[in-house]
Amino acid sequence: MxxxxxxxxxxxxxxxxxxxxxxxxxxxxxxxxxxxxxxxxxxxxxxARQGGLLARRRRARNVVVLLGFLLVQTLVWLIWGSAFLSFGVLVFSLLLAPVLVTLAFDRRI
CATH class of the missing domain: 1.20.5 (Single alpha-helices involved in coiled-coils or other helix-helix interfaces)
Structure with missing residues (x-):
């Protein structure tokens, strides 16, 4: 066994x-x-997204600038409706946006 x-x-x-x-x-x-x-x-x-005060301010500023840009483009398109004029305002806005951002948000001035 x-x-x-x-x-x-x-x-x-x-x-x-x-x-x-x-x-x-x-x-x-x-x-x-x-x-x-x-x-x-x-x-x-x-x-990772930066979460400091300066980063929040920069994001808020960028949102304001973008909304303003879109508002101008929408108003021009709705009021005049011309494709040529809308394109002209688009180009002018793209050239003018950095100047306006610098004047509005630059703290050195």
Missing amino acids: SKERARRRAEREAERARAMRLNEQRQARAARRRARLARLIPRPVRV
């Missing part, structure tokens, strides 16, 4: 060792695949 138990125990241990070997091979293959993918596909870079 003890020889039979010893043989079954040896079979169980051999099966357990084979299963462990297969599991290790599977894990090694998965690790190699993950490493290969990590080399091929760059990880996304998270750009």
Whole structure:
């Protein structure tokens, strides 16, 4: 009887060792695949938004400038409706916007 138990125990241990070997091979293959993918596909870079007072002011200023620009373009398009005049006001606004932003928001003046 003890020889039979010893043989079954040896079979169980051999099966357990084979299963462990297969599991290790599977894990090694998965690790190699993950490493290969990590080399091929760059990880996304998270750009954090600055949250200080100056950054908030700059964002608010940019929103005001953009809304003003869009308001002027919309009013010209609604009031006159001419494509040529709308294009002219667009070009003039693009040239004049930096000057107005500097005059309105520059603290050195």
